Amino acid sequence: MKMADGVTMLRRNRPGTKAADFCRWPDQPFEEMESTLVVQQYIQQQICHDPMNVTQILTPPESQDEGVWKYEHLRQFCLELNGLAVRLQAECHPEACTQMTATEQWIFLCAAHKTPKECPAIDYTRHTLDGAACLLNSNKYFPSRVSIKDSSVAKLGSVCRRVYRIFSHAYFHHRAIFDEFENTTYLCRRFTSFVIKVGCADFTLNSSCFRPDRAIHGGSEMIPVKDNEDESCFLVTKHSPWRGKYKRIFSIGTAGVTTYNPTNMEITNRWPYSDFMGALPGPNANHGQVSLA
Amino acid sequence: MEDNSSQNHNGQLDPSGGGNVSNKQNDDGSQRTQYSIPGILHFIQHEWAKFELERSQWEVERAELQARIAFLQGERKGQENVKSDLVRRIKMLEYALKQERAKFHKLKYGTELQQGDMKPPVFDDVVTDAKLEADAPFTSVSNISWRQGRQLLRQYLQEIGYADTILDVRSNRVRSLLGLNNNAECEENLNNSSPAVNGNESSNKRASETQEAAVMANFEFLSPDVDMDDDDDMSDDLDDQQDDETDDVKTAKRKNKCLMMNEGLADDVDAEAEEVLNELNLLTESEDAQNELRAPGGSPSMGFATSSRRPMGALGDDEGLDSSLGLGELAQLTVNNEAEAAYDIASSKEAYRKMWNAKYTLRSHFDGVRALAFHPTEPVLITASEDHTLKLWNLQKTVPAKKSASLDVEPLYTFRSHTGPVLCLTMSGTGEQCYSGGLDGLIQCWNLPSPNIDPYDSFDPSVLTGSLVGHTDAVWGLSIHNQRMQLLSCGADGLVCLWSPQNKVPLLSTFSSPDDGQPTSVDFVHNETNQMVTAYNSSHCVIYDLETGKPVTRLETSQAENISQDKQINRVVTHPTLPLTVTAHEDRHIRFFDNVSGKMVHSMVAHLDAVTSLAIDPNGLYLLSGSHDCSIRLWNLDNKTCVQEITAHRKKFDESIYDVAFHPSKPYIASAGADALAKAAGKACCSGLFKVKLSRGIVK
Numbered sequence: 001m002k003m004a005d006g007v008t009m010l011r012r013n014r015p016g017t018k019a020a021d022f023c024r025w026p027d028q029p030f031e032e033m034e035s036t037l038v039v040q041q042y043i044q045q046q047i048c049h050d051p052m053n054v055t056q057i058l059t060p061p062e063s064q065d066e067g068v069w070k071y072e073h074l075r076q077f078c079l080e081l082n083g084l085a086v087r088l089q090a091e092c093h094p095e096a097c098t099q100m101t102a103t104e105q106w107i108f109l110c111a112a113h114k115t116p117k118e119c120p121a122i123d124y125t126r127h128t129l130d131g132a133a134c135l136l137n138s139n140k141y142f143p144s145r146v147s148i149k150d151s152s153v154a155k156l157g158s159v160c161r162r163v164y165r166i167f168s169h170a171y172f173h174h175r176a177i178f179d180e181f182e183n184t185t186y187l188c189r190r191f192t193s194f195v196i197k198v199g200c201a202d203f204t205l206n207s208s209c210f211r212p213d214r215a216i217h218g219g220s221e222m223i224p225v226k227d228n229e230d231e232s233c234f235l236v237t238k239h240s241p242w243r244g245k246y247k248r249i250f251s252i253g254t255a256g257v258t259t260y261n262p263t264n265m266e267i268t269n270r271w272p273y274s275d276f277m278g279a280l281p282g283p284n285a286n287h288g289q290v291s292l293a
Numbered sequence: 294m295e296d297n298s299s300q301n302h303n304g305q306l307d308p309s310g311g312g313n314v315s316n317k318q319n320d321d322g323s324q325r326t327q328y329s330i331p332g333i334l335h336f337i338q339h340e341w342a343k344f345e346l347e348r349s350q351w352e353v354e355r356a357e358l359q360a361r362i363a364f365l366q367g368e369r370k371g372q373e374n375v376k377s378d379l380v381r382r383i384k385m386l387e388y389a390l391k392q393e394r395a396k397f398h399k400l401k402y403g404t405e406l407q408q409g410d411m412k413p414p415v416f417d418d419v420v421t422d423a424k425l426e427a428d429a430p431f432t433s434v435s436n437i438s439w440r441q442g443r444q445l446l447r448q449y450l451q452e453i454g455y456a457d458t459i460l461d462v463r464s465n466r467v468r469s470l471l472g473l474n475n476n477a478e479c480e481e482n483l484n485n486s487s488p489a490v491n492g493n494e495s496s497n498k499r500a501s502e503t504q505e506a507a508v509m510a511n512f513e514f515l516s517p518d519v520d521m522d523d524d525d526d527m528s529d530d531l532d533d534q535q536d537d538e539t540d541d542v543k544t545a546k547r548k549n550k551c552l553m554m555n556e557g558l559a560d561d562v563d564a565e566a567e568e569v570l571n572e573l574n575l576l577t578e579s580e581d582a583q584n585e586l587r588a589p590g591g592s593p594s595m596g597f598a599t600s601s602r603r604p605m606g607a608l609g610d611d612e613g614l615d616s617s618l619g620l621g622e623l624a625q626l627t628v629n630n631e632a633e634a635a636y637d638i639a640s641s642k643e644a645y646r647k648m649w650n651a652k653y654t655l656r657s658h659f660d661g662v663r664a665l666a667f668h669p670t671e672p673v674l675i676t677a678s679e680d681h682t683l684k685l686w687n688l689q690k691t692v693p694a695k696k697s698a699s700l701d702v703e704p705l706y707t708f709r710s711h712t713g714p715v716l717c718l719t720m721s722g723t724g725e726q727c728y729s730g731g732l733d734g735l736i737q738c739w740n741l742p743s744p745n746i747d748p749y750d751s752f753d754p755s756v757l758t759g760s761l762v763g764h765t766d767a768v769w770g771l772s773i774h775n776q777r778m779q780l781l782s783c784g785a786d787g788l789v790c791l792w793s794p795q796n797k798v799p800l801l802s803t804f805s806s807p808d809d810g811q812p813t814s815v816d817f818v819h820n821e822t823n824q825m826v827t828a829y830n831s832s833h834c835v836i837y838d839l840e841t842g843k844p845v846t847r848l849e850t851s852q853a854e855n856i857s858q859d860k861q862i863n864r865v866v867t868h869p870t871l872p873l874t875v876t877a878h879e880d881r882h883i884r885f886f887d888n889v890s891g892k893m894v895h896s897m898v899a900h901l902d903a904v905t906s907l908a909i910d911p912n913g914l915y916l917l918s919g920s921h922d923c924s925i926r927l928w929n930l931d932n933k934t935c936v937q938e939i940t941a942h943r944k945k946f947d948e949s950i951y952d953v954a955f956h957p958s959k960p961y962i963a964s965a966g967a968d969a970l971a972k973a974a975g976k977a978c979c980s981g982l983f984k985v986k987l988s989r990g991i992v993k
Binding site: 010011012013014015016017018019022025035036037040041075076078079082083085086089094110112113119120122123126127129130131133134136137138139 | 654656657658659660680681682692701703704707709710711712713714716732733734748749751752754766767769770785786810811812813814829830861863864879903921943944945946947948967968969
């Protein structure tokens with residue numbers, strides 16, 4: 001509840017403030033904020049203002065140190081992810097989800113222990129969040145909130161990676177919870193954009209075998225190429241540097257090329273021909289390798 | 294020059310570079326052919342260097358011997374004093390014996406025993422000893438002899454440097470000779486023996502240039518056991534130095550700080566303050582003949598201080614203390630008064646222990662910590678934060694931090710269930726359950742996990758035992774009555790609810806008073822059964838009877854009719870034993886009310902910004918208050934004066950400190966801040982910490 005006693009406005013949530021009035025004060029421009037926690041204040045203010053406007057929330061103000069910006073955002077993500085964890089606590093029982101998985105191929109080991117351990121999903125979630133809290137607040141790596149050491153910035157990437165798996169597990173195994181949470185907080189969308197912006201996208205996203213941004217950005221990317229009819233399909237083995245080899249169905253259609261996951265027939269990737277630049281026979285042309293660019 | 298014969302004469306040739314080239318007489322050069330000028334030069338230089346070396350060696354030896362002499366002289370004096378003390382004792386005992394005999398004889402024989410002179414022994418001999426007090430050990434020191442003693446002290450101290458350990462050893466030895474040690478004897482004995490001891494010590498200490506050092510040297514005897522720890526702490530805490538302690542602390546500034554430090558009027562505080570100064574001074578003496586006390590002001594504001602200078606002056610103005618103990622004089626650090634002030638203190642031993650120093654920093658929350666509660670018996674506390682979680686901390690499980698003396702603690706357990714910021718927290722009397730209320734309107738009941746669990750253990754759903762549903766809006770205040778196992782809560786929906794969590798239907802009753810606005814804080818009245826006090830954001834405060842639900846007393850907080858945010862009460866606590874209620878207001882005041890009459894007993898401007906939280910220690914002697922001005926103040930409840938201020942936490946938006954707490958049984962205090970940190974402090978030998986800070990200042 002703000003207090004406007006003439007000149008000064010105190011941004012305080014005093015005891016007795018109603019829930020609806022919590023943090024309801026006029027926005028303060030970034031330049032006018034004076035405290036050591038300006039970045040956190042600013043981010044929270046933006047989120048309060050409009051949680052859906054991901055770009056605006058993720059845009060740093062001018063001359064803002066990038067390391068600090070990333071750090072504070074990551075803190076905010078871990079903070080908000082707690083909501084998802086709370087919801088998962090109700091449903092994700094160790095008997096049901098004995099391992100932390102997203103799709104069937106990968107089992108994620110919990111790094112919070114001395115040796116990585118195969119924790120049930122709910123434990124993985126809790127431990128990851130607690131571990132992230134520990135790391136992000138540790139005096140050793142992040143002693144200050146106004147300047148981040150370069151060596152510590154690398155740690156942010158690993159936190160992102162682990163945290164992302166929580167999203168992917170929720171998406172694949174507790175879809176209802178995920179949707180409900182996402183619709184109120186838009187957190188996964190924001191996190192994905194954050195990760196891409198920050199530059200640790202490849203590792204993070206691929207290792208989670210999950211592209212929720214495709215899943216939720218209107219879902220348009222998961223529908224097949226428009227007017228595509230599959231002409232011929234091949235069972236192929238995809239070689240990925242991250243995920244090893246796995247089977248896909250490679251389909252050449254009228255409007256584009258699509259790959260399907262053979263187990264559930266979901267579209268995993270598709271490229272309309274408009275995206276192609278050329279096709280060349282590969283080095284082992286006899287064995288039918290073709291490179292598509 | 295012929296250099297072919299330059300190698301002659303001495304086997305050793307000193308290089309001529311660098312050293313002083315004294316005037317060499319080259320008159321010999323031409324006459325004796327076997328000597329060459331360079332040779333002679335070399336020889337003379339060499340001899341000169343040798344002489345210099347020997348001279349410095351002699352000087353060192355001389356200094357050592359002088360020290361030894363002084364030491365032995367001091368010892369001798371000490372022995373003499375011991376002897377005279379013993380003689381005194383003997384005389385007294387003889388006199389007592391004579392009296393007893395006379396009595397006995399009278400009783401037995403009915404006549405007076407002729408024993409000759411039955412005068413009480415006269416201790417003339419002691420008076421002649423200029424340094425010592427005239428009377429028996431049980432009388433207090435006279436000022437004149439004390440001044441004389443100090444003069445002598447200063448003189449001796451000027452002669453030599455003297456290490457602390459030797460003083461410790463000596464004072465301990467003398468004490469053991471006298472049969473006195475800190476625990477066995479009464480305080481007076483100790484105080485009065487220290488003058489006797491002073492005579493011994495005086496020869497062993499060099500007088501510092503300012504008066505303080507001399508006095509402080511005396512104070513050192515008040516707590517000899519403290520000194521032993523100094524050396525240990527020094528090495529550990531050398532890194533503790535705060536960056537803003539600079540070398541150029543002016544004396545005036547120091548006086549200010551001493552004023553701040555000494556502002557607590559309690560007798561016991563004086564000694565501790567002086568104790569502090571004492572320790573500091575000793576360290577300066579041992580390190581540096583010039584004693585600029587660099588850090589004494591900074592260190593009493595305790596380890597939290599990032600801007601330790603700032604609050605001092607303000608505090609000085611606010612409190613405006615005039616001590617009848619001559620404390621004001623002490624604060625001004627004049628020559629004449631210090632000694633008296635020092636010796637007016639009766640009980641000095643436990644005094645210094647009441648200073649808190651920063652020890653633990655609890656980092657793990659992502660957003661401001663809104664509330665905290667200590668376990669009743671273990672050094673365990675729980676924090677509740679705006680990041681929707683509660684965390685359990687064990688203060689004994691600290692993370693070794695390389696940089697600071699403040700220990701980092703990591704949480705053992707994270708309680709997740711709230712879907713909004715958690716605003717209030719309370720712990721049951723057994724320490725097995727705790728209750729938290731949040732913005733989501735729920736009060737969650739938790740079973741505490743053991744303080745020794747592995748932080749990364751598997752999820753145990755039984756930790757959350759249930760939630761109390763009843764409020765329709767944010768729950769801002771919680772209070773528990775341990776004997777009755779009842780819980781009070783107040784919320785932004787205007788209701789105050791009474792719960793008995795064990796019952797099937799936990800909600801027992803609700804109270805509401807729409808005229809008074811929103812309730813902001815509740816507490817049970819501790820010295821009465823069946824009463825509770827509620828504070829509102831309209832600055833009204835009412836005591837209700839729990840059975841009837843009717844207001845019993847309305848505390849006179851303000852005359853204004855309108856509900857104004859300016860004077861909102863942020864926290865209300867009741868004294869554990871007295872019929873006293875204390876309220877913390879948004880207008881920077883803390884007000885005290887009598888429960889029976891409702892009248893305001895006292896009102897004081899406590900902070901520079903809104904006072905947000907209060908805690909009374911379990912003995913009912915001290916009050917801890919936290920404020921948005923980033924400071925925590927410890928108040929003595931008897932005379933309502935501030936005995937200590939700690940600067941802690943940084944501001945987020947316009948808020949800084951949300952909650953403070955005392956441990957119910959152990960000497961810990963804690964504070965919760967908007968910067969997502971909780972800090973805990975324990976009682977420890979403060980002197981070690983101060984010494985360290987001082988030494989760092991000097992090293993810089």
